Amino acid sequence: MKLKSFQDMDCSLAQALEIVGERWTLLILRDAFFGIHRFDDFQGRLGIARNILSMRLARLVEQGILERRPLSTGGRRAEYHLTAKGKALHPVLVALTQWGDRWYPGVCGSRIEFVERDSGEPVLPVQVRAGDGRALAPREIGVRTPGDGTDPRPGGESTSGTA
């Protein structure tokens, strides 16, 4: 099945989905955040077909989200490490995981809790916050499009609220 490309869609969300909007990709990145670096370890944990994993890793390297580091032991083996661009996806993964945990809990309740490593204290739920740190509800947040001063809603104005 050929998927329609979002690349021509002039929307930053569509651009992001073009790269990471694929079912396996965020799970591969999740494992990279958990310290997985080698092909066989990704493959064993995810149970993903080797050719699919190979394609997904190549794409993530090509996009500068993972860096491929050949092993000093030589041969064709390599490790995959998150770049700054890859690490910048961490809030997305945490937010999506918190949402999944809240609305699709396991049979025994919450599956996972993110904590500050040093203190062991839970982190805050990921929320959109004003400059002074107040959490904002969707209806309190508007968008501005610096490019042309219009917003993407039909009939939208320069600064407009969302639902």
Next chain:
Amino acid sequence: MKLKSFQDMDCSLAQALEIVGERWTLLILRDAFFGIHRFDDFQGRLGIARNILSMRLARLVEQGILERRPLSTGGRRAEYHLTAKGKALHPVLVALTQWGDRWYPGVCGSRIEFVERDSGEPVLPVQVRAGDGRALAPREIGVRTPGDGTDPRPGGESTSGTA
């Protein structure tokens, strides 16, 4: 192409991706946050095939992310509105959009800026924060799995850091 289901994977991220890890779904939700409620408006903005849109909307309603409200004018027409569960995805969309805007800017730079509606001031970049509001880097964040006290890393401990 039959996609492997993530539903059996006991991971909150996988559960979330099972529901919203589809290329169109987050764009439909984006438009819902922009105040789009009707089938024809979603269809016109997204350029998505009607049968695909129809399936995606039905799934979002079935999962309680959108609520279908028949129009008082009667007939088969309806509006789709975000539920609390749907609105809880807003931080995910904002975080992913900010990432796309940062790493895949348009030809004229940033495409979109989220602002506090009342003040017009930009919101903060979505980040994972400690209880006192400090932004935390991925390496400062660990996970705890309340269910069984273990972590999903091979050889991982009860509280462990991420990359």
